[in-house]
Amino acid sequence: MILDINPTRMELLRLRKRIVIARRGHKLLKDKQDELMRQLIDLIREIRDLRRRVERELTEASQRFLLAKAALRPGTIEGSLLVPTADLGLAVERRHIMNIRAPVFAAALTGTIHCYGYLGTSGELDASLLALQNAMKLLVELAQKEKTIQLLADEIEKTRRRVNALEYVLIPDLTDTIKYISMKLSEMERSNLSRLMRVKEIVREH
Amino acid sequence: MSRWLRSQRTPGQDTRYAFAVGRIRALEARLLDSARIDRLLDADDAEEALRILSDSEYGGLVAELAQATQFESILTAEEDRLWRLFNELCLDGWLRDLILSRLDYANLKVLSRLRLILKSEEPWSAREGGVAIDVLSEALTERTPALLPDHLASAVGVLLDSESEGRLSPRQTDLVLDHAYFAFLLQQAQDHGTTFFIQFVRVWIDLVNIETFFRMRYFRPDLETVRLAFHNGGTIPVSHFLALLDEPPEVLGHRFYATAYFSLVEHGSAALEATGSFSRLEKLLDDYLIDFVRRTKVYPFGSEPLIAYLLAKEHELKMLRMIFMAKTVHIREAALKHRMPEVY
Numbered sequence: 001m002i003l004d005i006n007p008t009r010m011e012l013l014r015l016r017k018r019i020v021i022a023r024r025g026h027k028l029l030k031d032k033q034d035e036l037m038r039q040l041i042d043l044i045r046e047i048r049d050l051r052r053r054v055e056r057e058l059t060e061a062s063q064r065f066l067l068a069k070a071a072l073r074p075g076t077i078e079g080s081l082l083v084p085t086a087d088l089g090l091a092v093e094r095r096h097i098m099n100i101r102a103p104v105f106a107a108a109l110t111g112t113i114h115c116y117g118y119l120g121t122s123g124e125l126d127a128s129l130l131a132l133q134n135a136m137k138l139l140v141e142l143a144q145k146e147k148t149i150q151l152l153a154d155e156i157e158k159t160r161r162r163v164n165a166l167e168y169v170l171i172p173d174l175t176d177t178i179k180y181i182s183m184k185l186s187e188m189e190r191s192n193l194s195r196l197m198r199v200k201e202i203v204r205e206h
Numbered sequence: 207m208s209r210w211l212r213s214q215r216t217p218g219q220d221t222r223y224a225f226a227v228g229r230i231r232a233l234e235a236r237l238l239d240s241a242r243i244d245r246l247l248d249a250d251d252a253e254e255a256l257r258i259l260s261d262s263e264y265g266g267l268v269a270e271l272a273q274a275t276q277f278e279s280i281l282t283a284e285e286d287r288l289w290r291l292f293n294e295l296c297l298d299g300w301l302r303d304l305i306l307s308r309l310d311y312a313n314l315k316v317l318s319r320l321r322l323i324l325k326s327e328e329p330w331s332a333r334e335g336g337v338a339i340d341v342l343s344e345a346l347t348e349r350t351p352a353l354l355p356d357h358l359a360s361a362v363g364v365l366l367d368s369e370s371e372g373r374l375s376p377r378q379t380d381l382v383l384d385h386a387y388f389a390f391l392l393q394q395a396q397d398h399g400t401t402f403f404i405q406f407v408r409v410w411i412d413l414v415n416i417e418t419f420f421r422m423r424y425f426r427p428d429l430e431t432v433r434l435a436f437h438n439g440g441t442i443p444v445s446h447f448l449a450l451l452d453e454p455p456e457v458l459g460h461r462f463y464a465t466a467y468f469s470l471v472e473h474g475s476a477a478l479e480a481t482g483s484f485s486r487l488e489k490l491l492d493d494y495l496i497d498f499v500r501r502t503k504v505y506p507f508g509s510e511p512l513i514a515y516l517l518a519k520e521h522e523l524k525m526l527r528m529i530f531m532a533k534t535v536h537i538r539e540a541a542l543k544h545r546m547p548e549v550y
Contacts (some may be wrong), residue, residue: 063537064483067545068533074278075332078432079316083376113211114425117380118418118435119387120312122546123484126425157408 007184019174026166061131068124086167102148107140217402218505225293277530300398309335321346326516361386410439485545494549518550
């Protein structure tokens with residue numbers, strides 16, 4: 001589609017500069033998109049294994065916890081875990097990946113997760129809580145990677161739209177407009193030339 | 207020593223319990239046998255397990271149940287019935303106090319967390335022991351341990367002192383109360399009980415110490431906890447456990463060779479090393495205790511069969527809770543069978 005502009009030489013020069021910039025932008029965005037895709041695919045590969053591991057560990061930990069709970073007197077677990085002595089702190093930092101501010105979670109556990117005595121509780125309860133604690137570390141890592149994937153996917157979507165807009169709309173429109181202005185200018189030049197030739201002929205007859 | 211007093215101190219001789227023992231023998235015959243437990247374990251789901259259970263002593267309670275997921279109500283009702291039976295058949299005040307003190311100490315653990323650590327006034331209820339929960343709560347909030355029996359009062363006094371000094375932790379609370387509890391049990395058994403009760407308390411202390419020992423080896427708590435965790439009064443001295451904390455697992459069986467727990471320690475340790483799970487060890491500990499009280503089956507009289515039945519029934523309720531929990535949340539059958547103790 002031809003842009004709504006005056007077909008002047010100034011405009012032609014301006015459009016030629018614009019198309020150079022648009023082509024450079026298109027190339028950069030295309031490179032960015034490719035790199036984002038590469039990072040996304042790498043992360044998906046990592047996350048697939050991590051998610052399987054987290055699900056397996058959480059399932060195992062909760063099954064162990066439930067079996068340990070069933071072997072104890074009713075109410076023992078609730079009473080024993082009433083005052084937790086472990087604190088899970090989560091520090092959030094940001095790292096830049098291709099203009100994306102991806103989160104970096106650093107989980108730090110202080111204190112002990114075993115906040116009860118030995119009589120009336122069991123070793124299996126200790127083991128299940130420790131397994132949950134270990135699964136928590138993986139869960140934080142999974143959350144960080146899943147959030148990064150979500151941000152990468154959003155950015156890829158945006159970049160793809162920009163690339164498509166440049167590739168299929170702006171650059172063809174600019175090309176068409178430049179072509180249109182060039183043809184218009186050539187035509188004006190030809191008409192000028194023929195007008196001049198006609199004027200010269202009339203002058204020569206008189 | 208008079209003949210009457212001697213009969214009081216010799217296991218299975220107290221004829222005052224003649225009626226109680228007769229009734230207990232009849233009730234023991236109705237406990238679930240290993241064949242029924244196996245059928246329950248092989249059930250596809252909780253509904254099928256419930257159907258199998260409906261043919262047993264629990265039939266009446268199962269009929270009142272709308273869904274298998276409400277199995278806990280059956281166990282609670284059966285536990286209520288058990289405690290009523292115990293109160294009805296127990297003829298000795300000291301024995302009732304001794305058994306109910308377990309609930310008092312368990313209630314104190316939760317109440318001290320609520321009232322002393324969290325400073326919460328929130329009402330809390332549970333099965334009551336020898337002392338009402340309100341009285342336990344008041345002793346903590348009003349800082350009046352004198353309201354409680356002597357053995358509880360001294361333990362609460364220690365907790366209140368620690369709280370005043372600002373160094374009361376939930377684990378420390380439990381350890382202080384556990385020490386007081388075992389000291390009370392041992393004292394009561396020595397003062398009033400037969401040799402069975404004294405042996406029972408000592409075996410129980412040993413079993414708790416053995417489990418604590420393996421938990422410490424595996425989870426490495428702080429030194430203060432290590433110092434306080436073991437209980438005196440068992441047949442194995444605390445120093446023995448402390449000396450073996452860093453020994454390699456393969457020599458543990460030999461280190462317990464001279465004790466009655468050789469096989470338990472050897473097999474439990476091997477299973478723990480192989481699987482990283484305490485299930486097998488816990489099963490062996492349960493089996494040992496049940497095997498110990500099984501000797502009361504030959505006692506013609508005395509309060510021992512009553513206590514053995516109380517433990518056996520609680521043991522059965524624990525097994526049912528594990529089975530139904532596993533069937534409800536689809537825990538692997540192998541894991542469940544690995545943990546399932548022997549029946550009484």
